[in-house]
Amino acid sequence: MRGLWVVCLVGACYSATPSEGVPCGTGSACPAGQTCDVDGLCKSHPGGADAAIDVSVMNDASIDGSSLVDTDNDGVADSADNCPTVANAEQYDEDTDGVGDACDSCPHVANPDQSADADADGVGDACDPRPGMIDHIVLFEGFNAPLSGWTVPSGWSVSGGVLTGVEPAGSAELAYDNTPITGDLAIATHLTVTAATGTTTAPNGSIDLHGNTTGPDFYRCGIVTSPRVEVTRYVGATQTVLGQTALPSQAWTDSDLFYSDIAGAMTCTATHSGATTSTPAASDTTLAGNLVGVRVREATVTYRYLVVFRLL
Numbered sequence: 569m570r571g572l573w574v575v576c577l578v579g580a581c582y583s584a585t586p587s588e589g590v591p592c593g594t595g596s597a598c599p600a601g602q603t604c605d606v607d608g609l610c611k612s613h614p615g616g617a618d619a620a621i622d623v624s625v626m627n628d629a630s631i632d633g634s635s636l637v638d639t640d641n642d643g644v645a646d647s648a649d650n651c652p653t654v655a656n657a658e659q660y661d662e663d664t665d666g667v668g669d670a671c672d673s674c675p676h677v678a679n680p681d682q683s684a685d686a687d688a689d690g691v692g693d694a695c696d697p698r699p700g701m702i703d704h705i706v707l708f709e710g711f712n713a714p715l716s717g718w719t720v721p722s723g724w725s726v727s728g729g730v731l732t733g734v735e736p737a738g739s740a741e742l743a744y745d746n747t748p749i750t751g752d753l754a755i756a757t758h759l760t761v762t763a764a765t766g767t768t769t770a771p772n773g774s775i776d777l778h779g780n781t782t783g784p785d786f787y788r789c790g791i792v793t794s795p796r797v798e799v800t801r802y803v804g805a806t807q808t809v810l811g812q813t814a815l816p817s818q819a820w821t822d823s824d825l826f827y828s829d830i831a832g833a834m835t836c837t838a839t840h841s842g843a844t845t846s847t848p849a850a851s852d853t854t855l856a857g858n859l860v861g862v863r864v865r866e867a868t869v870t871y872r873y874l875v876v877f878r879l880l
Contacts, residue, residue: 588612662710662729662873675708676756676873697754697828697877706749707860707876717746718861731871733773733864737766742786744778744861752879753777754828755789755860758872761821764793766866773869775827775836778859785855788863789827789836795820797838799827799849810834811849820845830879 590610592598598610637646642655650659650668660669665678673682673692684693689702697703709715711731721741724733735741755775764771774790787810788800797820798812815838824839832853837846862871 658712660710660712662708669708669710675705675710676758676875691877695756695875697756697826698879702880703754703877704880705875706878707745707747707874709745709874711871711873715743719744719746724864729872731862732868733862733871734868735765735864735866737866740863740865742776742778742861742863744776744859746859748858749860749876749878750858752828752830753860754826754877754879756824756826756873756875756877757862758824759791759822759862760870761791761793761867762870763868764866765868770865771867772863772865773821773825773867773871774863774865775825775874776861776863777827777829777855778861786863787829787834787852787855789825789834790863791815791821791823791825791838793818793821793867797825797836797845797847799834799836799847801852801854803854810852811836811847813845813847815840815845816843828879 592604602610646652651671654671656670665680669675674695677695679694759773772792778786795815826837834849
């Protein structure tokens with residue numbers, strides 16, 4: 569009888585089921601049969617432990633509710649998405665600045681803060697072809713996947729984030745986007761002539777503004793392995809050099825290439841290791857070019873990206 573008086577005082581006896589409402593949280597266990605509820609108190613649940621939400625789990629940042637939000641429904645949670653409001657399941661990031669190509673104001677030039685855009689045209693100052701004037705990016709291709717909507721020559725390939733064109737001696741081919749882009753344009757790429765297959769000084773890689781899909785009429789802004797940077801017009805079998813400038817060394821066959829065509833006034837610019845060589849071209853409106861692409865002649869050339877700006 570002495571043991572009974574010890575555990576039963578003033579009419580309040582011990583129950584086999586512990587009282588609920590004990591505070592709990594991460595590192596604080598509840599009595600058997602109870603779990604820590606969302607309000608931070610130990611409670612019994614008819615469905616057992618699985619019917620409750622353990623606050624210690626809720627405090628785990630890896631599955632916190634905020635990290636499960638996927639605003640653009642691309643399968644990547646906002647907390648890990650490099651374009652949280654623009655669907656881009658692949659998360660491609662050409663310039664590795666932490667901002668995905670799909671929403672980057674300069675997809676080919678690192679500008680992680682995305683805030684510098686003095687003329688508010690949606691093109692970051694880091695790559696704006698005409699600061700202070702309105703321009704728009706109308707095409708960006710990072711060559712991360714097989715090209716859809718492009719005409720690509722046999723033997724060319726896309727792999728590892730580059731387009732590789734291979735043309736033997738005496739051969740030249742063009743890969744281009746099949747969608748016409750009208751108006752004044754600026755076009756940029758990075759190319760590397762990795763090998764020359766021709767026996768002349770003609771091997772080259774270039775940006776091309778193609779006049780049509782059925783004939784060989786186009787303007788070319790290219791780097792030739794002689795080395796030089798030049799603007800050339802091709803009409804049928806007739807080639808006319810509109811402007812050219814010698815490059816300082818053969819190393820310039822690995823360069824950023826920039827081409828602008830404003831009302832027929834063309835400029836081709838190569839940039840290598842921070843130095844720039846530019847050649848203006850005689851004004852020419854012979855061709856109504858509107859298909860943009862890249863070309864390889866008697867060489868193996870890799871292209872890292874192609875970006876097209878419409879100049880308004």
